[in-house]
Amino acid sequence: MQITVSVNGTDYTRVIEPRLLLIHFIRDELRLTGTHWGCDTSNCGACVVWLDEKPVKSCTVLAAMADGRRVLTVEGMASSGGRLDPVQQGFTQCHGLQCGFCTPGMMLTARWLLNHNPDPSDEVIREALSGQICRCTGYENIVRSVRWAAKHEAGGDQS
Amino acid sequence: MQVPAYVEYEKASSLEHALMLLARFGPESRVLAGGHSLIPMMKLRLAQPETLIDINGLKELDFIKISDGELRIGAMTRHAQLLDSAQAGKHFAILHDAERVIADPIVRLWGTVGGSLCQADPSEDLSAAFATLQATMVIVNLDGTRTISARQFHVGPYETVVGPGEILTEIRIPIEAGVGSAYEKVGRRVGDWPVGAAGVAVWLDRAQPGRIKAAGIGLAAMGAEHFSAPQAEESLIGAQATEETYARAGQIAAEHCRPVSDQRGPAEYKKHLASELTIRALRKAVRRAGG
Numbered sequence: 001m002q003i004t005v006s007v008n009g010t011d012y013t014r015v016i017e018p019r020l021l022l023i024h025f026i027r028d029e030l031r032l033t034g035t036h037w038g039c040d041t042s043n044c045g046a047c048v049v050w051l052d053e054k055p056v057k058s059c060t061v062l063a064a065m066a067d068g069r070r071v072l073t074v075e076g077m078a079s080s081g082g083r084l085d086p087v088q089q090g091f092t093q094c095h096g097l098q099c100g101f102c103t104p105g106m107m108l109t110a111r112w113l114l115n116h117n118p119d120p121s122d123e124v125i126r127e128a129l130s131g132q133i134c135r136c137t138g139y140e141n142i143v144r145s146v147r148w149a150a151k152h153e154a155g156g157d158q159s
Numbered sequence: 160m161q162v163p164a165y166v167e168y169e170k171a172s173s174l175e176h177a178l179m180l181l182a183r184f185g186p187e188s189r190v191l192a193g194g195h196s197l198i199p200m201m202k203l204r205l206a207q208p209e210t211l212i213d214i215n216g217l218k219e220l221d222f223i224k225i226s227d228g229e230l231r232i233g234a235m236t237r238h239a240q241l242l243d244s245a246q247a248g249k250h251f252a253i254l255h256d257a258e259r260v261i262a263d264p265i266v267r268l269w270g271t272v273g274g275s276l277c278q279a280d281p282s283e284d285l286s287a288a289f290a291t292l293q294a295t296m297v298i299v300n301l302d303g304t305r306t307i308s309a310r311q312f313h314v315g316p317y318e319t320v321v322g323p324g325e326i327l328t329e330i331r332i333p334i335e336a337g338v339g340s341a342y343e344k345v346g347r348r349v350g351d352w353p354v355g356a357a358g359v360a361v362w363l364d365r366a367q368p369g370r371i372k373a374a375g376i377g378l379a380a381m382g383a384e385h386f387s388a389p390q391a392e393e394s395l396i397g398a399q400a401t402e403e404t405y406a407r408a409g410q411i412a413a414e415h416c417r418p419v420s421d422q423r424g425p426a427e428y429k430k431h432l433a434s435e436l437t438i439r440a441l442r443k444a445v446r447r448a449g450g
Contacts, residue, residue: 021202042195055265062191
C-alpha cells in the first residue's frame with residue numbers, strides 16, 4: 001500500500017507492507033535514526049515520537065495508521081534555525097543523559113508535558129515519564145532537565 | 160525483532176463501512192482500534208488476522224456523555240480521555256481509580272476502552288471495573304444492535320461474545336443517587352498487569368443511614384468468574400457499612416476466586432489480595448457514597 005506521512009514538516013510518500021511498524025518506517029525507510037528502537041514491547045519508551053498532537057510508542061503502531069498524519073521525531077525538535085528546543089537545552093544544561101539511548105523519547109514526552117502543563121511538579125514529571133525507562137541516570141537529572149526547561153520557558157534566561 | 164505476520168489493511172470511514180468491511184473480509188479480519196493490545200499480540204504471532212479494519216477514524220465512537228440517566232462511553236474513547244473526564248469521575252470514581260493505574264501515560268493516550276475490553280485479558284482492569292458497575296455493553300452488526308451485561312461479555316480468557324461481523328460500540332452505566340465506588344490495585348511496576356485488583360460500588364440506603372442497599376464487586380487477575388464476586392456482593396445487601404461487614408465480604412470474595420500462581424505471585428498471596436483489596440475498596444467506596 002502507499003502512504004504519505006508528514007515527518008518533521010516534510011511529506012514522505014512510500015510503498016509499504018501494511019505490517020510495517022512506524023519505528024521501522026522512520027528508521028529504515030526515512031533513515032531518521034534519532035528515534036531509538038529499544039524493548040520492542042511498548043515498555044521502554046525509547047521509540048516515542050509524536051503522532052499528530054500526542055506522543056506514541058512507535059513500536060506499537062503501524063506505519064499504515066500514520067497515513068495522512070503528522071509525525072514529530074527528535075530531529076524535528078530544534079527550530080529551523082537550529083536553535084535547540086528548551087527541553088533539549090535543559091538536558092544539555094542538567095546532564096540529563098549518560099548513554100543517550102532513552103533521551104529522544106524522554107525529550108518528546110517532556111515537550112508534550114510542558115505544552116499541557118507549563119509548571120509541573122517533580123511528581124507530575126515523574127508520572128508523565130513513568131512509561132519510559134532510563135538505565136543510567138536514576139531519573140534525577142532527567143527531572144531536573146525538564147524543570148530547567150519549564151523555568152526557562154516561563155521567561156527566564158534562554159542562554 | 161518482532162514483526163507482525165503478513166496482513167492486509169483497510170481503513171474504515173464510518174461505522175457502517177467498518178461493518179461492511181468485516182462482512183466482506185470474514186471471520187479472519189480484526190478490528191484495529193488503538194492497537195496497543197492487538198499489535199503486541201500480532202508481533203508475538205499470537206494473533207494473525209488476515210485483514211485489519213482500522214476504525215481510528217470513527218469519530219462517532221469517540222464520546223463520553225450522559226443521556227437518559229446513563230453514563231455512555233464510546234468504544235473509541237482513549238484511556239486518557241476517560242481519566243480526564245470530569246463527568247465520568249464525578250459519577251463513578253472507580254473509573255478514574257482504574258484508569259490512573261492502567262498501562263502508562265503514553266499507552267493511555269492511544270489505547271482505547273473498547274479495545275481493552277475486547278482484548279479480554281483476564282487481568283484487564285476495565286473489565287473488572289465495568290463488571291463492578293454492572294454496565295451494559297452495546298454491540299452492533301449489520302442487522303442491528305444488541306446489548307449485553309458486562310458480566311456476560313467475556314466468554315473466557317481473550318474471548319468475548321462479540322462475534323465476527325460485530326463491533327462493540329459503547330458502554331452504558333445507569334446513574335443512581337447514593338452510589339460510591341473505588342478501585343484498588345497492587346502492581347509491581349508502571350505498565351505491568353496487576354498482581355491483583357478489586358473494584359467496589361456501593362449504593363447506600365438513604366432512609367436508613369449506614370445501610371448498604373446494593374453492591375457490586377469486581378476482581379481482576381484473580382480468576383474470578385465474569386470478573387465479579389456475586390457471593391460477596393450478597394453478603395453486603397442490607398448490611399451495615401462496618402469493618403466487620405467489609406471483612407466478611409473480603410473473605411467471601413477470596414474464597415470464591417481461583418487465582419493461579421505465576422511470576423507475579425503465588426495463588427495464596429493473590430487470595431490474600433482479593434480479600435484485602437476488596438476491604439480497602441469498600442472503605443473508600445462507602446466514604447465516597449457519603450456513608
